[in-house]
Amino acid sequence: MDRTSERNGRIETEDALPAAAEALERTPEAAAFGDAGGKGGSGEEVVDGGRVLREIARIAFADPRELMTWGPDGIWVRPSGEISDDVAALVSEVREGRDGVTLKLLDKSRALELLGKHLGLFKDKVEMSGELDMAAQLMEARERLARLR
Numbered sequence: 001m002d003r004t005s006e007r008n009g010r011i012e013t014e015d016a017l018p019a020a021a022e023a024l025e026r027t028p029e030a031a032a033f034g035d036a037g038g039k040g041g042s043g044e045e046v047v048d049g050g051r052v053l054r055e056i057a058r059i060a061f062a063d064p065r066e067l068m069t070w071g072p073d074g075i076w077v078r079p080s081g082e083i084s085d086d087v088a089a090l091v092s093e094v095r096e097g098r099d100g101v102t103l104k105l106l107d108k109s110r111a112l113e114l115l116g117k118h119l120g121l122f123k124d125k126v127e128m129s130g131e132l133d134m135a136a137q138l139m140e141a142r143e144r145l146a147r148l149r
Contacts, residue, residue: 053118055089060111062090068103077103 066087068077080088093104116122 053115056111056114056118058086058089059106060108060115062087062108064090064105067091067105077101 064087066078067083067090068075070076090105090108091103092106093102095102095104113122117124
């Protein structure tokens with residue numbers, strides 16, 4: 001089993017993907033979606049919140065060095081049979097053309113952003129606290145407006 005530790009809300013591990021997916025599945029939001037990755041009554045695969053989170057985590061934590069190597073002599077892509085499903089999730093398109101093979105990868109930074117938002121690491125709203133006397137402010141604004149006229 002991988003060595004995993006949790007510090008300051010971050011999961012650090014030799015293989016971060018499984019631990020991160022498990023941590024995401026334990027969030028209240030994921031629990032609200034029910035059993036993750038299960039099968040429906042008809043035998044069809046169920047697409048639920050847990051499965052979506054796991055797929056985003058696969059993209060976010062995939063290491064492209066497991067897919068390809070690069071250096072001064074060029075770029076080499078490993079055969080598809082030699083890469084794990086987790087790393088393969090990073091690939092959005094493979095195309096062969098006149099100039100060789102084109103490999104497009106999904107956006108890791110976007111996947112990390114989505115995970116961060118899900119975990120509440122980023123705030124889109126500014127939270128303010130304190131007392132606010134709207135009536136007094138409205139009266140002051142009306143008085144300033146009357147003086148300008």
